[in-house]
C-alpha cells in the first residue's frame with residue numbers, strides 16, 4: 035500500500051485548467067520527485083493535498099484511506115507536513131515563536147518563550163548546524179535561514195509524510211547538501227517524502243522515483259537510477275533542451291560599475307569590484323559571507339559605512355532602492371514577490387509600467403513600443419498566463435519570477451544587478467533568461483549576478499568573485515574554475531590562489 039496516492043485530480047481556475055487528470059503515487063519509505071515546467075500544476079497538486087484547494091474531481095489516499103476533500107487540520111492530524119513554495123512565517127515572530135507557532139510549548143497556561151527559544155536553538159543547531167541569535171526576528175533572517183526554519187518547523191511535528199515544494203531555492207550549496215542529507219536520513223527512518231524541485235541534479239541524487247507533470251497531467255514516472263537528467267528535462271518540456279548556457283563572446287569595455295573600499299561593520303570589509311561594459315561578473319558566498327549584504331547595499335537597502343560606488347565614473351548615492359534605480363541601476367531583487375512585482379497588476383502592466391516614473395520622459399509612443407516588447411518577452415520567456423492581462427498573483431511561482439526578471443530585461447540600463455535570477459525557474463526558461471542576459475552584455479551593459487547556483491555562475495559569468503567572512507576570498511575566471519574550487523573558497527577551505535583584479539584586467 036503506497037503512503038500517498040493522488041488519483042485523477044482535476045482542478046480549474048477560471049479559464050486555466052491547472053490539473054487535468056493528474057495522478058501520483060509515493061511508496062512508503064521512499065523519496066518521490068515531482069518535476070514539471072513552471073505552471074505545470076505542481077503546487078496546485080500539493081495544495082489540494084494540503085487542503086488549501088479543493089479538487090474539482092479525483093481523490094487523495096493516505097495510508098490506504100481515501101478522501102474526496104481534506105481540510106488542513108485533517109491533513110495535519112494524518113501526519114502530513116509541508117514546506118510550501120511561498121514562505122509563510124510571520125515577519126514579526128522570533129525564531130522560537132515561529133518554530134512553535136500553533137503548537138506552543140507551555141508552562142501551565144503560559145507560553146514558555148525561554149524554553150521555545152532554547153529548543154529552537156538546539157533544533158536548528160542539530161539539524162542544520164545553524165546558530166541564530168537568541169530572539170532574532172523572522173524579518174531579520176535571510177531567506178535561507180527562513181527556509182531552514184520552515185523545514186525545522188515541519189520536522190518537529192514528527193510527520194509520516196513530508197512534502198517539499200522547492201525547498202532548496204533559497205539555500206546555498208553547503209546548505210543544500212545538508213538538506214539532501216537530512217531528507218535521505220528521514221527516508222531511511224521510514225518517512226515518505228514528496229519532493230518538488232527544478233534542480234534536476236537534486237532530483238537525480240535524491241529520488242527513488244520521479245513523476246513528470248506536463249500541462250496538468252502526469253506524463254511519465256521514471257527512476258533517476260535508470261534515467262538521465264537530460265531525459266527528464268526532455269520529458270518536462272517535451273522537446274530537446276539546447277545548450278544550457280548559451281554564451282556569445284563579447285569584447286569587454288571600460289569599467290561601468292566600480293566599487294571601492296566598501297565596508298559595512300560585521301558584514302563585509304574593503305570590497306573592491308569592477309564590472310566592465312560587456313562583462314558578466316558572478317558573485318557568490320555562503321550565508322553570512324557578506325555577499326547578500328553587499329548586494330543589499332548596491333540595491334540601496336542597507337547603507338555602507340564607508341567606500342564608494344561609481345557608475346560610469348559618477349559617484350552614486352544609494353540610500354533607497356528608488357534612488358538606486360533613479361541613479362541608473364536595474365535591480366532584480368531575490369524577494370521578487372514582495373519587492374519585484376505588483377501582484378495585483380497584470381503581467382503586461384508589470385512588464386511595461388515604468389519603474390518609479392523613470393521612463394516617463396519616453397512619452398506615449400515608446401510606451402506602445404514597450405508594450406510590444408513586453409508581449410515579445412511573454413513569448414520569449416514562455417510566461418504561462420491566461421493572457422497578458424491576467425493578474426500576476428494568479429501565476430505560478432516560477433512564472434512570477436519570470437515577470438519580475440522580464441520587467442528589467444526589457445529596459446535599457448547600463449548596469450544590471452541580478453539577485454538569484456533563475457531561482458524557481460524551469461530548465462527551459464532558464465536557458466531563455468541566460469540568453470537575454472547575454473543579449474544585455476552584447477548591447478554594452480554590465481551585469482553583476484549574485485547566485486548560489488555554482489554551475490549557473492560558471493556557465494554564464496566571465497569572472498566570479500567569492501566572498502568569505504565579509505572579504506573577497508577568491509576571484510576566478512569562469513572558464514578555468516569548477517564548482518568544487520568555488521565551494522572550497524566559499525567555505526574558507528582554501529584561500530584561493532586567486533587572480534588579482536589586475537591580472538584579470540590584463541588577461
Ligand SMILES: Nc1ncnc2c1ncn2[C@@H]1O[C@H](COP(=O)(O)OP(=O)(O)OP(=O)(O)O)[C@@H](O)[C@H]1O
Pocket residue numbers: 047048050051052070071072073074075076077078079119418419420427428429430431432433458460
Ligand atoms: N489561485 C490561482 N488563480 C488562478 N490561477 C491559478 C491559481 N493558482 C495557480 N493557477 C494557475 O494554475 C497553473 C498551475 O500553477 P501551479 O502553481 O500549480 O504551477 P507549478 O507547477 O507549481 O509552477 P512553478 O514551477 O512555477 O511553481 C498555472 O497556469 C497558474 O497560473
Ligand SMILES: [Mg+2]
Pocket residue numbers: 076077078119199430431432
Ligand atoms: Mg509551484
